[in-house]
Amino acid sequence: MTLEDVAHIFGLPIDGEPMSGWTDSSGDFLQNQSIAIFGREPGVSHSSKSYMKLTWVRRIRDAEPLDNKESIRRYVRCQIFCLLGSTLFTDNSTAYAHAKYLPLLFDFMRIHTYSWESACLVHLYRALFRAPRYDRKEMDGPLNLLFVWAWERMPCIALVLRQTLQLAEIPVAMRWSHSKRTTA
Template sequence: MIRGSHPLLAALVERWRPETHTFVLLVGEVTVTLENIAHIFGLPIDGEPVSGWTDSSSDFIQSQSMAIFGREPVLSRNSKSYIKLGWVRCIRDEEPLDTEESIRRYVRCQIFCMLGSILFTDKSIAYAHTKYLPLLCDFERIHTYSWGSVCLAHLYRALCRASRYDSKK
């Protein structure tokens, strides 16, 4: 999050209308489109859907983490479905980058950090959900997913939740 941007974000959230997924401004209604997401983030909007089931069992998370990061995960104390991004960054920064597999591990760590801290962030920005781990297992398929579509859906959902009068997040 950009420092000092809280008043701007609060003003935008106040003007968000969940019924139409638009911001109601003095100039009229505006929204974030799929094309905007593609241009701003450079994400593919065509391709396979980002979907699947989420297994939050510790065995599943351990095996996925070992396959992707080569280590057992450091999970959130509050929710066992979140991995600490600081831990992932340490793994990324310690990679020797001397083999094909270490380069892939580095890239997976970088992508996981981007997913948790930029594209699908929440108020903590210190943890990322483990549901993204299976999508990073097959290195050759990562680029085939429609990341822009799910990013836009996440944005709409987060704005709809934040704009509710009883929201505390």
């Protein structure tokens, strides 16, 4: 799988700034970033170590009044953070997202400039590298990316029939959404 595959499947741009830097996993970092990004401090039950509960973030998103620019920005940041935790950078739980992505959402005008697809591909490769270890029971990572890639490249293994989309319709992963499973 290549960057071009990720861009084609998820509809993400290929060019962008690299996502790198120092990661803080302290409780203070989590609280400060949460206040800066979401306008609220997570309670003890809404975070675990350096992870944030996605249900809490979704509740914040759904409660936003959307009556001014900052409220709309908080809503979009919540939505992007949920997308990062549930689609691009998933882990075994799928209930939490790592707080290390919060600083990337702070500057609202730079969010679109990052190379999200390259970080997603690295996350997948790291998960594939860790998967065969003797102490691992499950594989994590953006498996939906891996599944769609395999179904596109090897349609004989797909569990669903591919919907036909116009060539210009992206992301390709939409071909496989809301499809009915076949029993054959």
